[in-house]
Amino acid sequence: MAYSDERLEQIFDRTSGYCHICGGKLAFRNYAAYGARGAWEVEHSKPRCEGGTDHLNNLYAAHISCNRSKRATCTRKARAKYGRTKAPLSLRRRAEAKNRNATDAALIGGTLGALIGGPWGAIIGAAIGGKNGYDRDLGD
Numbered sequence: 601m602a603y604s605d606e607r608l609e610q611i612f613d614r615t616s617g618y619c620h621i622c623g624g625k626l627a628f629r630n631y632a633a634y635g636a637r638g639a640w641e642v643e644h645s646k647p648r649c650e651g652g653t654d655h656l657n658n659l660y661a662a663h664i665s666c667n668r669s670k671r672a673t674c675t676r677k678a679r680a681k682y683g684r685t686k687a688p689l690s691l692r693r694r695a696e697a698k699n700r701n702a703t704d705a706a707l708i709g710g711t712l713g714a715l716i717g718g719p720w721g722a723i724i725g726a727a728i729g730g731k732n733g734y735d736r737d738l739g740d
Contacts, residue, residue: 607656617661643659
């Protein structure tokens with residue numbers, strides 16, 4: 601199936617430009633460029649032969665080799681080969697998760713800091729906790 605440039609951008613952005621199977625980086629300009637670094641194609645999470653659709657919620661960006669090795673198996677099994685359980689987060693969801701982690705860690709750090717060092721400990725603990733929470737690996 602041929603996709604418009606706009607549709608390809610939507611699919612690519614769903615995972616922030618990472619293969620939803622192996623998690624490797626993709627290159628938008630290398631769509632369908634077999635053999636090129638970061639080459640990718642549209643992958644149907646539920647294969648069309650199993651009743652999958654061309655709705656955006658079923659379409660992901662994947663390395664050409666990952667997509668073709670997946671064949672008609674389920675995405676869960678394909679990701680498991682790489683020790684993965686979820687697709688990478690979109691930019692919006694990644695930012696939300698980082699902010700949530702920062703807020704949670706700042707609250708914990710501030711509370712512990714207050715117990716140990718009073719008001720200044722709370723400020724320092726919250727700053728350190730917030731920074732560490734924001735930098736935490738999202739595991740996608």
